Amino acid sequence: MKTYRMRMASWMLILGLVFGCNTVKNANNKQKGAVIGASSGAVIGGVVGNNVGKGNTVLGAIIGGVVGGVAGGYIGDRMDRQAEKIEEELPGAEVKRVGEGINVTFTQDQGVHFATNQSAIEGASVTTLNKLAGIFKEYPKSVILVEGHTDSAGPEDYNMSLSQRRAESVVNYLVAQGIDKDRFTVRWYGETQPRADNSTAEGKAQNRRVEMGIIASEALKEEARKETGGN
Secondary structure, three states: OHHHHHHHHHHHHHHHHHHOOOOOOOOOOHHHHHHHHHOOHHHHHHHHHHHOOOOOHHHHHHHHOOOOHHHHHHHHHHHHHHHHHHHHHOOOOEEEEEOOEEEEEEEOOEEOOOOOOOOOOOOHHHHHHHHHHHHHHHOOOEEEEEEEEOOOOOOHHHHHHHHHHHHHHHHHHHHHOOOOHHHEEEEEOOOOOOOOOOOOHHHHHHHOEEEEEEEEOHHHHHHHHHHHOOO
16 A cells, blocks of 8 residues: 555656646647657656656656657647547547557456456457557557556466456457557556555456557658658
């Protein structure tokens, strides 16, 4: 419990410094992308990755990939549209616009469901991922980080393996729907990155999740620089 609270306190402090205490969930980021980049995206990415990346590596990857300036604003505008589409098509997903990227979280109760100790994509998850595949096809110039996480129930080594199987299962399903496998990076963390308190049923439900970080591909970054004449 103490470790969890300290981690959350650190998160609040660092995010406050990075984002100026602004709310980032479901916010328009056309301008926000430019602001973050103007503050030296590479430096911010390093700070987030080194200090809190172990607590939320999706966020670290998103911030670490910022371009900034007018090109960042161009990318942010495209990400706004993609985030809005995801929210529209997948009302059960938790969608956050962060910097020049998107953080999407699916829990057992939101969007992608797995049977106990299983990793197969079935039931309502099929519909969810089919819709997501359609969105990824509509926005091909993005790359996707997929992470698997579990709660603390069961042996730690088993949870690590389970989180790997679930993350890979999601990616394999999306690839089978026609999404280029080279757009994906897969990571898994078992029970090591809780977003809530594992001592409660509600907290465990939040921790059993698959997260996605959606960021600009090199092709989109280059397009942004050419269209805006910026960097």
